[in-house]
Structure formats: structure tokens, C-alpha cells
Amino acid sequence: MSSNVSRRKVISALSIVVLLLGVVFAVLIPLSITYGNKAKMIQRVERLSSSELFGDEGANIGAPTLLIIEDSNAFIGGPDSRNVYKVDENYLITHKIYPVQQKTIKLVTIMLEIATCCALFLGSAGLWFAQK
Amino acid sequence: MKIYATSLLIAGLSAGAFAQSRTFDFGKENLAPQQVITVESNTAFEDFVGRTNKVKGNLTVDISKKTGSGKLIVDLASLNTGIDARDDHMRSEGWLNVAKFPTAQFETTSIASKGGDKFELTGNFTLHGVTKKMTVQATAKYIAESEVTKRNRFAGDVVQIKTKFNITLSDYGVKIPAMAADKVSNNLIIAVSVIGTSK
Numbered sequence: 644m645s646s647n648v649s650r651r652k653v654i655s656a657l658s659i660v661v662l663l664l665g666v667v668f669a670v671l672i673p674l675s676i677t678y679g680n681k682a683k684m685i686q687r688v689e690r691l692s693s694s695e696l697f698g699d700e701g702a703n704i705g706a707p708t709l710l711i712i713e714d715s716n717a718f719i720g721g722p723d724s725r726n727v728y729k730v731d732e733n734y735l736i737t738h739k740i741y742p743v744q745q746k747t748i749k750l751v752t753i754m755l756e757i758a759t760c761c762a763l764f765l766g767s768a769g770l771w772f773a774q775k
Numbered sequence: 776m777k778i779y780a781t782s783l784l785i786a787g788l789s790a791g792a793f794a795q796s797r798t799f800d801f802g803k804e805n806l807a808p809q810q811v812i813t814v815e816s817n818t819a820f821e822d823f824v825g826r827t828n829k830v831k832g833n834l835t836v837d838i839s840k841k842t843g844s845g846k847l848i849v850d851l852a853s854l855n856t857g858i859d860a861r862d863d864h865m866r867s868e869g870w871l872n873v874a875k876f877p878t879a880q881f882e883t884t885s886i887a888s889k890g891g892d893k894f895e896l897t898g899n900f901t902l903h904g905v906t907k908k909m910t911v912q913a914t915a916k917y918i919a920e921s922e923v924t925k926r927n928r929f930a931g932d933v934v935q936i937k938t939k940f941n942i943t944l945s946d947y948g949v950k951i952p953a954m955a956a957d958k959v960s961n962n963l964i965i966a967v968s969v970i971g972t973s974k
Contacts, residue, residue, distance in 0.1 A: 669904055687824075689895055691808065691809050691811070692808070692809065692927055692928070693809045693927065693929075693970045695927070696918060696923065696924065696929070696933065697916050697918070697935045699973050701815075702811035702813075702937075702966075702968035703966065703968075704811070704813055704824055704826065704973060705813060705815045705822070705824035705964075705966075706815060706817075706964070708822055733958075741857055744821065746819070746820060746821060747820075747821065750820055767898065772862070
């Protein structure tokens, strides 16, 4: 009888921990979404000394991508007509900035949503079972 | 400056302006900072760009006829994606196997002018020991040796070649391991921006 009671207590405690984790994950979801919304369509550009000679801006590094770069000094002017911002690749390298992709943040957000649902379900189920 | 470069190019490519052929070298050490070769992978979960500036090769052109031939060799071992572990995987035997196939190369079989500074390059692209015929669109800009080129520390005439094309890794016998299938695309975008000088 007493072992049954102590087992219920352990399940209750674990369920509460899982529920609390679910709450933490739930709080992180809007933070993740807000951070992801900072992403801008960015074209990384490496400015070369030959660029001046040939009258171009330099070599594009990849295609425009939704990235989060918070250091405003990395940007070369404002957005173009396609709302694409150019960013100085040399500045990113010099300052060891590895831009975060919006894709990555979206993946993290999806994982947080799944983890929240699982934690809340398991925590609730555990509490219900312990009190039955 | 753009107008200056373009006008020089047009002058340079005008019939009779430069009757003799010129050979441009892409592999000179002082040119390395100007060379940008990128490999771009886009998947649902992650995008990344690998890059290198280690290239060799040359281009011989008859500027009056707007024809020529050339070869560009890229050192794959120096590809840098910004993450060391990913670079190591890309170089490994299961992927690009750079120990056995250290370079990728494009060798032209024909160069056709498409007007202005636009050209169509047909040639053989070799990766991972597999060679396939390929046609790519490119821009080529030429500037004859001048005080401006010397001031920018270029020796002789200068040519800039830019091109972008897609490749499918599986066509070249490169298999992406299942564990990385969501992170590395089978279809890569290769972008080339290289400078060659005649001296």
C-alpha cells in the first residue's frame, strides 16, 4: 500500500516537472518567432579590389537568403527594389559573425511546439494517473 | 567606373582592336584574394555556402573574333563552409573524396559571343572523376593594361569572368549520406568570379 502511494508521489512529481518544462517551452515559442521575424532578405557580397576596376559591387556569396544579422555596420546601404539588403562578407568574416538562418529558427520553433504539446500531454496524463 | 570598364571592354572586343590572341592566367598568387568560387546548397532545413579562392587555369582568347579556349581548376580540399565538421565530411571518402579527386575543373570546347560582355561557354566539367559536357552562360570583361590596372596592382591586361550554373551531385557519382540528406542538397549552385591577367 505504502509503495503504491510513494510511486504515485513520484509520478506526480515527475508529471509536474514535465508540465513545467511544457510551460517553459510554451514561453520560448513566441520568443523564437519574434527572433525569427528579425530576418531580412540578405545578399552577402564580397568586395574585391578588382570590383572597382570592373565597376561592380563584388562577388555575390550565395543567393539572397533570409538571415538574421543584428550588427548594422555589416550592411551596405539600404534595401534594393526587391527589398534585398546587401551585407559586407569581409565584415562578417573579420568580426566572426555567422548569420543565423530564418530556416533554422523556424525548425527550432516547430521542435518547441512539438515538445510543448508532448510535455503538456504527458504531464497532464501523469497527474491524472497519479490521482486516479 | 562601370561605364569606364564597359567602354574599355567594348573597345577591346571591337573587331581589329586587338587582332592577336592573349592568354590570361588565373592562378597567380597575388590574384587569389580576387578569386571567388562558391558552392551553394539549399534544403528545407538549412542553406549553406562553401567557398574557396584556390584556382588555377588559363584562358586564351582572340579578342577580335571573340573566341578562345580555357580551363579552370578549383581546389576542392580548400572548400570552406564555415563549419569545420561539415568541411571534413565534404572532403571525406564517402562524399567528394578529395584525397582521390582533389580538384574540379571546367575545360571549354567552344566559346560563343552572345553580344556585349555575354558569352556561352561549352565544355567538359569534371567532378569526382566523372566528366560531363556542360554549357554555361558567362560574362567576360576585359581591360587593357593601363595606369588604372597598374594602380590596382594587376600585371598586364585583365579579364574578369563570372558564371553561375547548377550541378546534380548524383550525376557525378557523389552520394549524400542518409544522415545528411536533409541538410545537403543533391543539386548545388556553383558560382564563379575569377580574375586573370596577361602578365
